[in-house]
Amino acid sequence: MSTDGTIHARGIRKSFGPKTVLQNIDLDIASGEICxxxxxxxxxxxxxxRCINGLETVDQGILKVNxxxxxxxxxxxxxxALPPKKLAEQRTRVGMVFQQFNLFPNMTARENVMAGPVLVxxxxxxQAAKRAHELLASVGLxxxxxxxxxxxxxxxxxxxxxxxxxxxxxxxxLFDEPTSALxxxxxxxxxxxxxxxxxxxxxxxxxxxxxxxAREVSDSLIFMDDGFIVERGDARKVLRDPKExxxxxxxxxxx
Amino acid sequence: MQPVIIERSxxxxxxxxxxxxxxxxxxxxxxxxAWVVCSLVGxxxxxxxxxxxxxxxxxxxxxxxxETILRGxxxxxxxxxxxxxxxxxxxxGLAIMRASSIKPVAATAGVYITLFRxxxxxxxxxxWFNIAALYPNLTIGIPFTDIGTAIDVNAxxxxxxxxxxxxxxxxxxxMAEIIRGGFSAxxxxxxxxxxxxxxxxxxxMRKVIIPQAMPSIIPATGNQxxxxxxxxSLVSVLGVAELLQSAQLIYARTYETIPLLIVxxxxxxxxxxxxxxxxxxxxxxxxRTTSRLPRKAKKVVLTAPEGIAR
Numbered sequence: 001m002s003t004d005g006t007i008h009a010r011g012i013r014k015s016f017g018p019k020t021v022l023q024n025i026d027l028d029i030a031s032g033e034i035c036x037x038x039x040x041x042x043x044x045x046x047x048x049x050r051c052i053n054g055l056e057t058v059d060q061g062i063l064k065v066n067x068x069x070x071x072x073x074x075x076x077x078x079x080x081a082l083p084p085k086k087l088a089e090q091r092t093r094v095g096m097v098f099q100q101f102n103l104f105p106n107m108t109a110r111e112n113v114m115a116g117p118v119l120v121x122x123x124x125x126x127q128a129a130k131r132a133h134e135l136l137a138s139v140g141l142x143x144x145x146x147x148x149x150x151x152x153x154x155x156x157x158x159x160x161x162x163x164x165x166x167x168x169x170x171x172x173x174l175f176d177e178p179t180s181a182l183x184x185x186x187x188x189x190x191x192x193x194x195x196x197x198x199x200x201x202x203x204x205x206x207x208x209x210x211x212x213x214a215r216e217v218s219d220s221l222i223f224m225d226d227g228f229i230v231e232r233g234d235a236r237k238v239l240r241d242p243k244e245x246x247x248x249x250x251x252x253x254x255x
Numbered sequence: 256m257q258p259v260i261i262e263r264s265x266x267x268x269x270x271x272x273x274x275x276x277x278x279x280x281x282x283x284x285x286x287x288x289a290w291v292v293c294s295l296v297g298x299x300x301x302x303x304x305x306x307x308x309x310x311x312x313x314x315x316x317x318x319x320x321x322e323t324i325l326r327g328x329x330x331x332x333x334x335x336x337x338x339x340x341x342x343x344x345x346x347x348g349l350a351i352m353r354a355s356s357i358k359p360v361a362a363t364a365g366v367y368i369t370l371f372r373x374x375x376x377x378x379x380x381x382x383w384f385n386i387a388a389l390y391p392n393l394t395i396g397i398p399f400t401d402i403g404t405a406i407d408v409n410a411x412x413x414x415x416x417x418x419x420x421x422x423x424x425x426x427x428x429x430m431a432e433i434i435r436g437g438f439s440a441x442x443x444x445x446x447x448x449x450x451x452x453x454x455x456x457x458x459x460m461r462k463v464i465i466p467q468a469m470p471s472i473i474p475a476t477g478n479q480x481x482x483x484x485x486x487x488s489l490v491s492v493l494g495v496a497e498l499l500q501s502a503q504l505i506y507a508r509t510y511e512t513i514p515l516l517i518v519x520x521x522x523x524x525x526x527x528x529x530x531x532x533x534x535x536x537x538x539x540x541x542x543r544t545t546s547r548l549p550r551k552a553k554k555v556v557l558t559a560p561e562g563i564a565r
Contacts, residue, residue: 053451084455092453102448106466116452119462161448168452 004066005031005171005203007052012061014047021047023227025061029220031171032201036214036235039224040250045207048224049174052205053094054087066093066171092120095165099177101157103149109136109160110145116168128167135163139193155186159193166197173197175206191217211255215239223247314514318505319521327501328522330415334487334497338422339480345423346430351460353435364431371428377489380421384493386412418490418497426483433475437468470541477534481527488523498522 009027013020021044029035037045050056051063054071063070071087072079082090103112113132117123123131136142139159149157158178165173175194179187191213198204198217208214214221218235223244231244239255242248304310318324352364371379387409396403412420441464449459491500502519506512 055447055450088453088455091451094451096448096451098444098448100444102442102444104445104448104463104467106463115462119458120453120455164452 006064006067007172007203007205008062008064008067010062012048012051012063013059014044014051014056015059021227022051022058025229027222027229029203029205031203033220034198034204034218035206035220035222036218037205037207037222037224038209038211038214038250038254039230043224044227045222045224046176049096049176049205049207052172053096053174054091055096057081065090088120092116092168093171095168095170095173097158097161097165097173097175097178099180101149101154101161101181103157103161103164105149107148108145109141109147109149109152109163112149112160113163113167116164120168131167132163135166136160138166138196139163140189153186154182155189158182158190162190162193162197172203172205175204175208177207177209179208179210209254211239211251223250225250309513310517311511311514314511315517315521318502318511318515318518321505321518323496323501323505324498324518324522327496327498328526330496330501331484331487331498332526334418334422334490334495335480335484338419338426338487339483341419341423342426342483343430343476345427347434349427349431350434350438353431354438368428368431371425372432376421376425376486377492379425380418380490380493383421383424384412384414384417386417414490414493414495418487418493418495422483422487422490426479429479430476433479434468434472436475437470437472438464440471441467474534474538474541477530477537481530481534484526484530485523488519 007027007029009025012022012025012027014022025048027048037048039045047056051058052065052070057071068090069079070090071082073082074080081087103109104115107115110129110132113135114125114128117128117131118125133142133145136145139162141156141159141163144152144156144160149160152160162173162178178194179190182190187210191210194204194206194213195217206213206218214235221233221235221238222229223231223238223242223246225246231238231242231247233243238247239251242251305312349364349367352360353368355361355364387407390408393406393408393411394403395406445463445467446459449463454463487497488499490497491503494500496504499519502515506515509515
């Protein structure tokens with residue numbers, strides 16, 4: 001397995017029925033880059049993220065994740081969908097953190113973190129438990145391994161969810177509005193875990209409304225509207241001095 | 256200075272502190288009338304039932320633990336457990352097929368469920384009993400060769416086999432719908448989380464979907480169980496000597512129809528009540544699903560201090 005951690009897209013198009021949600025999307029994310037995607041609701045930013053780990057399929061265009069065509073193999077005339085096993089393997093290399101955490105409620109925090117390695121990779125249980133403990137410790141939840149998700153606060157659940165994704169040793173981590181469902185006072189604890197992760201050189205794509213996080217942690221910023229990428233560039237530069245009037249209008253409202 | 260306690264002028268009326276007076280429930284006239292009428296009707300029925308000699312309570316008592324009746328009861332219990340167990344397994348298979356993204360597989364399960372839920376179970380039982388009319392011989396062997404053996408379907412479909420097959424196949428269709436309902440109660444996010452970890456379809460089913468569907472499946476299955484216990488009485492038409500048929504065998508000889516039907520009914524009632532208790536417990540246990548707290552979670556005590564993200 002190579003350690004690539006890049007995302008490359010050209011001309012991605014995606015529609016749900018008659019509604020086009022992604023149009024002409026180009027994306028180049030380098031290994032270790034932190035990229036924030038911002039934009040109003042319904043702008044397609046979540047859909048773009050979901051395409052990158054195969055929760056949605058793209059209709060058209062090139063999508064390479066970790067240097068491989070994602071979910072498809074290419075022949076002279078077409079892209080052919082990969083068999084489920086191969087797709088699952090590609091997915092294990094891309095971690096996803098959801099807005100609603102989506103922890104498995106029937107498993108403890110530790111079991112949640114162990115689920116991927118044990119069930120998918122066939123890792124030895126003892127070894128996986130040890131690793132799960134380390135990961136939970138790294139998100140500040142070392143003593144919470146035996147707790148069920150329902151016994152944890154939103155912020156704690158989201159940190160377990162991050163640990164669960166990290167347990168698969170992904171090259172890329174995707175965050176879909178990871179703090180939007182949290183109490184305002186719990187937002188910080190999740191962001192600081194993400195900040196730690198960024199320092200360790202993980203490639204991260206973050207759909208967020210946290211402009212502070214974008215400014216402090218992000219390398220690049222993408223502003224999306226109506227299925228298009230309207231503006232992209234250095235995160236601080238775009239936030240300070242947006243080129244496009246649409247970006248400026250949006251930032252004026254949220255900042 | 257403001258007064259600390261509000262003036263108690265009413266106290267003088269009865270000498271009682273108005274703040275401590277009990278608040279009484281309102282009894283409507285209808286409630287009182289209902290009490291009287293229902294008591295009278297109940298009493299009347301009781302007197303009639305106990306004094307009418309045609310009930311022959313002595314006969315009821317005599318046959319309540321009669322060997323034939325008890326043997327019938329055992330067969331009824333066996334049929335209930337066997338057809339529930341097999342029906343649930345087959346139903347689970349059908350529910351998984353129904354949820355399949357492969358059209359022919361899902362459609363097969365759909366047709367099965369429609370057929371078996373859409374026709375009366377009594378008709379199905381008689382049908383399986385007479386299946387030999389359609390296929391007199393069942394040959395098990397390798398196609399296009401002479402290797403194999405032929406089985407006489409008439410001999411195979413003994414009444415009890417037909418009963419078991421009929422009840423199981425019918426129950427499977429109902430269980431499939433219950434289990435499918437449970438599956439669809441599992442959130443989309445859960446499936447996406449499993450997908451993003453790279454879980455295979457079977458793994459997702461076993462570790463994520465089925466465990467979370469259980470809270471809605473188990474109480475409904477308990478209901479089916481109680482229903483099945485009474486449904487087994489239908490197989491008496493095939494001549495299977497279960498509880499009802501046993502009672503019928505006796506009264507065909509003694510002409511004590513009503514007392515023996517009472518014997519059978521009492522046994523059905525006793526068993527249903529016995530099954531209702533665990534059923535109520537199960538429902539209680541799983542009705543807390545809104546809190547999404549699994550059972551084991553109760554044992555964990557929150558003592559550790561909250562960790563701080565670094």
